[in-house]
Amino acid sequence: MTPPPRRRRSGASGATPSHSFPRRGEIRRAQAITTYGVGSLIAVDHESFVVSGLDEADRSWRPDESPRIYERRLARLLDVDHFRLPPASDDTSKDGLRVRRFPLMHSCPECNELQHHRDFNPPAGRSVCGTCEVDLVPSRFVVACEAGHLGEFPYWQWVHRSSDRGSTTVGKCGGKLRLRTSGRTSSLRSILVSCTCGRAPEVSMEGSFRRKALKDLGLKCRGHRPWLGTSAADQECGLPLRTLQRGSSSVWQPVLKSALSIPPWSNSREDPLAGHWEKLRKYETREAVEIYLDAVFTEGAWPLSLDEVMTLLAAEREEDPSDGEPATFDHRYRALRNKEYERLRSGNDESEHSRDExxxxxxxxxxxxxxxxxxxxxxxxxxxxxxxxxxxxxxxxxxxxxxxxxxxxxxxxKPLRWLxxxxxxxxxxxxxxxxxxxxxxxxxxxxxxxxxxxxxxxxxxxxxxxxxxxxxxxxxxxxxxxxxxxxxxxxxxxxxxxxxxxxxxxxxxxxxxxxxxxxxxxxxxxxxxxxxxxxxxxxxxxxxxxxxxxxxxxxxxxxxxxxxxxxxxxxxxxxxxxxxxxxxxxxxxxxxxxxxxxxxxxxxxxxxxxxxxxxxxxxx
Structure with a gap:
């Protein structure tokens, strides 16, 4: 995994800047889909990061480490052209998944200060308190809404809720937040937050997980998307916020869709036609399809014969919704499963097998x-x-x-043509x-x-x-x-x-x-x-x-x-x-x-x- 760069250096020509990427931990490729995908939180040693979005992945995911995957039936269902394997994150890889530090609120177990990570003045590449020189602790708590937005827990509003109810102006009291643990119990009652301004008493985190705890403070979701970086404008959301522990499974759950490669899409010979099927579907006759293939590929270099292309087009149209049937995602996914069921029942004899099957x-x-x-x-x-x-x-x-x-x-x-x-x-x-x-x-x-x-x-x-x-x-x-x-x-x-x-x-x-x-x-x-x-x-x-x-x-x-x-x-x-x-x-x-x-x-x-x-x- 690769956090955003802290510094830049000139490229080989001196014209194009290149990044110096510190490396933080490693995960398996499968985990980049099921556990630590885009928008999820991942703990590496004593640090916490959010996995970055895919807007920069076209440039950062190297083709040799993140090859393309083709599965036409699933690509059509999800309205993309192809898929990509997440990049490797071992010692031999040139790059990896990009991550951003989140949450930004940290506390020092020595001086008990609770503030933004940069305000501790940590040395470059390290997450330690610049004064105490001990490892900083990322905030255990974050907030999220059901629309998928993610934000920092509003510690300032939580401390000052009795004196400044409904206020959203952070830090106007001029004091500094502090966080300590009493050690009496392992419950939220022992996690105490205070402010040096003296206007509010020291309060515990007990009650912060109530469904309406943040709503009672007058707080609503402002659409934060930290995995997309500072360039992503916040979206007006307004949904209620919920407090979550950073490692909770409710913070991130993947929406996974899958498909089996079944005939006639299961020999990979049709991969060079990925990206052309939507245009090919517009042609009804063999002559029109032949003209298109001649225009796209050089003479004698068709990846498939005309008969094979027509067979694939016919198979794809069989999964189209019938007249009067709604073309919803659920109906199309059900049609995909129906075709798999038919093929599993009928099978394919050994005589039908090709080397690439x-x-x-x-x-x-x-x-x-x-x-x-x-x-x-x-x-x-x-x-x-x-x-x-x-x-x-x-x-x-x-x-x-x-x-x-x-x-x-x-x-x-921004919409991408791959996943x-x-x-x-x-x-x-x-x-x-x-x-x-x-x-x-x-x-x-x-x-x-x-x-x-x-x-x-x-x-x-x-x-x-x-x-x-x-x-x-x-x-x-x-x-x-x-x-x-x-x-x-x-x-x-x-x-x-x-x-x-x-x-x-x-x-x-x-x-x-x-x-x-x-x-x-x-x-x-x-x-x-x-x-x-x-x-x-x-x-x-x-x-x-x-x-x-x-x-x-x-x-x-x-x-x-x-x-x-x-x-x-x-x-x-x-x-x-x-x-x-x-x-x-x-x-x-x-x-x-x-x-x-x-x-x-x-x-x-x-x-x-x-x-x-x-x-x-x-x-x-």
């Missing part, structure tokens, strides 16, 4: 009839797959899964549930009533987080969705125990809709755990049948039972019989943040065993 999905050789008593059907061995995950935006205070576009903060001040992304190459197992048996089960009154309790609770949470409840994101909870979600979790747990895979190295991908009932479990990491080669072997019918039986029987009992199974409601009501001792997974493995889970839908309950889809397995 990135998607290999084959039918297992074993007898699939052994799975019929389990209600499982259509297993497929995904021997080779490629997934591209892109960072679309980020949110603060609001769960990224429940947000709307209005609460998503873009990664740059940061990472690609994962691995393998997986795809399976479906028998539609006839599933249709009968999900219409059972006890099943529908149990899932309706979860859906109602989840919808209530979504409504509370939405500015306008009428525009809240609808809950995806349905009997088949919750069943598939819970089944995926128990399979991941089973394979982590029996096949040697860490649970965090496996990931679920759910296909749950009126016309879909499938789940893909695949390796979700690009390190050695993602290429062990053993996951595909788990998809052979005999072994898969034993795995499903073992996973379901393991889910029958939880170390927290009977409390776990008999619970009427979880913390938010979005889970029923599910806890960290039974079906919950690492967050990197779950598509829905460990909500909408209920193992009773797998195994039943003591009072209502019929609600379990796999009850026959347990009874047999």
């Amino acid at each position: 990135q998607f290999v999905c084959e039918t297992p050789l074993g007898d699939q009839s052994v799975l019929d008593p389990l209600g499982v059907t259509g297993p497929m061995l995904v021997k080779k797959l490629r997934e591209v995950r892109a960072l679309k935006a980020f949110t603060r205070l609001v769960d990224a899964e429940s947000t709307t576009d209005a609460k998503e903060m873009p990664l740059s001040d 940061p992304a990472m690609e994962v190459r691995g393998e997986g197992v795809f399976l479906q549930l028998d539609e006839e048996r599933l249709g009968t089960w999900e219409k059972t009154f006890a099943v529908a009533a149990r899932v309706e309790r979860m859906r109602t609770a989840h919808q209530r949470v979504l409504d509370q987080r939405a500015d306008d409840p009428s525009r809240a994101v609808p809950s995806p909870a349905t009997p088949r969705m919750v069943l598939l979600h819970t089944l995926a979790h128990v399979l991941v747990t089973e394979w982590s125990l029996e096949a040697g895979y860490p649970a965090a190295s496996l990931r679920e991908r759910l296909y749950a809709a009126d016309d879909m009932a499938g789940v893909l479990i695949y390796t979700a990491t690009s390190d050695s755990a993602g290429s062990l080669g053993g996951l595909v072997a788990q998809g052979e019918p005999d072994l898969l049948g034993r795995t499903v039986c073992s996973a379901v029987r393991r889910a029958e009992w939880c170390s927290s039972d009977p409390l776990c199974m008999e619970t009427e409601v979880s913390a938010t009501g979005t889970n029923l019989a599910a806890c960290h001792a039974c079906v919950m997974l690492p967050e990197t493995s779950c598509e829905h943040n460990n909500i909408l889970l209920d193992r009773a839908l797998l195994v039943g309950t003591p009072d209502e065993p019929a609600v379990g889809f796999f009850q026959r397995v347990l009874a047999g």
Whole structure:
């Protein structure tokens, strides 16, 4: 990671200035998408920084360290031309992610002064008190709003709230702020802030996290975006501010979107046409497409044949919304998933494989009839797959899964034609549930009533987080969705125990809709755990049948039972019989943040065993 420069020096020609960048720590490339993306806060030793926006990335991200990634289906969904892998941050890299110091308010543990970092007069490249020569401590507290803005905690207003209620003129008293810890407890009551002006008493930070604490001071969000630097003008926002701890997960949550590379887009030969597809889509005839390609590429240098280009155009138009269907982002994302589901069901035979093929999905050789008593059907061995995950935006205070576009903060001040992304190459197992048996089960009154309790609770949470409840994101909870979600979790747990895979190295991908009932479990990491080669072997019918039986029987009992199974409601009501001792997974493995889970839908309950889809397995 590279903070903004403190000084400049002349370039080799003396005309173009170049920067001298101090290096602060390092992160993995995957973390630049999932944990420390644009706008997030990162602690390095005793310092704190915010990851800078992408406006300068075209110049600072070197092409050799930040190569382009192409995935047309995902690029079209997100309205970009391509993606870029975040730059490396190891010792051999020439550059890295740019960061800016934030928060700027620091305190000295020796003299207890609380002020702007520069007012301590630290030596160049160091974060120490110029008087005491001890490491400065970044403010533990920041403020944020649901629109994604981020700011400094208003210490001055907090101290003077009794004498200058509603005032926003910082420092007019002429005194200096001080911060100390009494050491009596570890609570906010022991963090004391005072001002040397003497007009206000020493106050603690207790109460600063109340939802209306800053509103009572007359403070509203002024639209600060420190990750974009001083050149970014503040936006008038006016939303209520909330106090957060600097390291809280609510400070930054990524909005990630992903897609599998499936035929005919999965051999990378179409990459040279990236940026041309929107223009090619305007032409309906082969002759018009041929004229365009002749104008763009030199004679005989087409990356694809005309037939291949027409096939790709036809495949793209298949994902267009049908007449009368709204062309919303959610509908287009659903169309993307539908195509993946169709391809996973149909697979591609070995005869169809080319050397560059990135998607290999084959039918297992074993007898699939052994799975019929389990209600499982259509297993497929995904021997080779490629997934591209892109960072679309980020949110603060609001769960990224429940947000709307209005609460998503873009990664740059000006629109860009690319987004940061990472690609994962691995393998997986795809399976479906028998539609006839599933249709009968999900219409059972006890099943529908149990899932309706979860859906109602989840919808209530979504409504509370939405500015306008009428525009809240609808809950995806349905009997088949919750069943598939819970089944995926128990399979991941089973394979982590029996096949040697860490649970965090496996990931679920759910296909749950009126016309879909499938789940893909695949390796979700690009390190050695993602290429062990053993996951595909788990998809052979005999072994898969034993795995499903073992996973379901393991889910029958939880170390927290009977409390776990008999619970009427979880913390938010979005889970029923599910806890960290039974079906919950690492967050990197779950598509829905460990909500909408209920193992009773797998195994039943003591009072209502019929609600379990796999009850026959347990009874047999």
